[in-house]
Amino acid sequence: MSATPALKTETLCDWMSTGAEIAAFVGQRAANHDSDESFIAENYAKLRETGMIAAAVPTELGGGGIDYRTLCNIIRQIGTQCGSTALAFSMHAHLVATAAWRWKHQKAPTDGLLRRVAAENLVLVSSGGSDWLKSAGTATKVDGGFRIDARKIFSSGCPAGDLLMTSAVYDDPEAGATVLHFGVPFKAEGVSILDTWHVMGMRGTGSNDVEMKSVFVPDAAISGRRPQGTWHPLFHTISMLAFPLIYAAYVGVAEGARDAALAMARSKPENAGLISLAGEMQTAFWTAETAHAAMIATAETAMPGAETTNAVMTGRTVTGQAAIRTAELALEVAGGAAFYKKAGIERAFRDVQAARFHPLQGPALRDFSGRLALGLDIDG
Known part of the structure; x- marks a missing residue:
């Protein structure tokens, strides 16, 4: 290590x-x-x-x-x-x-x-964003453990990673499709990082694909098992704790864009249009900041469960949308100068777009929230 x-x-x-x-x-x-x-x-x-x-x-x-x-x-x-x-x-x-x-x-x-x-x-690296409830890859039973074949996308930080915290699907002859959770050292035989991270924003994260070819995972390294594709208590815990931390990054990006835009705008002559845009940007940032604060408070005080997941995921959506809107308005508040890379605002605008792509995305969240509101099974 x-x-x-x-x-x-x-x-x-x-x-x-x-x-x-x-x-x-x-x-x-x-x-x-x-x-x-x-x-x-x-x-x-x-x-x-x-x-x-x-x-x-x-x-x-x-x-x-x-x-x-x-x-x-x-x-x-x-x-x-x-x-x-x-x-x-x-x-x-x-x-x-x-x-x-x-x-x-x-x-x-x-x-x-x-x-x-x-x-x-x-350094731990998560493959959860690419796996979520269904997971990806196959686990084949062998003496003493499993052979894993999988390709995990969005493995942020993997060039510096020591352990990949991941999962794969085992076709259990009795229980059916079962997701196995385990950690794999990046130095393990059969683990490789593929140079795939050439993207719009968040370019420095090194969120490359990680490929596992016939990687041996001993039975003792299996930390959890769950049915594929359904909400498991572990995922309510992950939802509660992971997303306020992840979306803190996007609130920070939006804050940086807002601060840069205001600094540039203060050097301009006063005009009604600029004042209105600055006010709209402040409102968008307040929304992001306030929704994110609610996410943090939930993580600090609640217990994992469907209602908690719904609250945090709703906060994730509002926070992300408002952070994106803040960065968008920062471009307008700063004006044409924001189009230059040296201002840093266009980088923030590109980086914050990644807030769209974490679970639960729009349709999935609406289905989850709707089912919960109507008293239906959240697994459908």
Whole structure:
């Protein structure tokens, strides 16, 4: 695994100051990574150096013990300067935060993974966005475990990753199609990263495809099993905790675009059209910020379940739409100068579009919310 400096969590009494330090560091490089379509490797080194990789691990297990709201706020803070770093880090952070929540509230045996994240500064990579309820790939039973064949898209942060937290479908002769959950080291035989991430925005996240060809996963490494395609309690927990962290990145991107646009607009002569646009942009950002705050409050106080998932996913939709609208209006508030890359607003506009593509997207959310409202089975 990664040979990295020892964690400095014992000195990190002010996490927001650490977030500001990281944001300043990544902001200096964001434009170049966007232009070059290059991975934010040195930003991951900074996250490791400052203790952020293990920040969400409970102190009892060797981590930083950061609280959930502060973790969201730091991701937002980073997002104002570099959307790619914020989004990629959120994917690692939500895996750690979910494992920590399950260990604390459900006595789940996730302490081994959490201790490893803290002791080895491990970067976890999620394939959940490409898998969701159905999963993808096949698991074939062999002596002592399974052989996995799969291709996982949107694997954010994979060039810096140590463990791919993923799943595949096993055709169980008794239970039928069963999704197996497991972690696979990126150094395992048969695991390869494909150079596929050439995209509109969030170009520095390194969200390449990860291919697994006949990768052996021992029985002991299978951390969970569930029926394919139906809502499982685990996914209500993931929904509750992951999406406020992920959408913190988009709120941060929108905030950065808004701030840049206002700074440019203040140098212009006062006119009614500009004032109206600035007011509309402020309203859009307030909507994003307020909906996101509701998501965080839900994650802090609720328990996993269909109603909680509905609340968080509705917040995800409102937050994403309002963040996109904020960046769109920032272009108009700043005017023609925003069209130049040096302003950073067009990069924010491109980056924030990725908010459209996480689960649950429009039709799926409307079906889920409608079924819940009508008292129907959420699995149809």
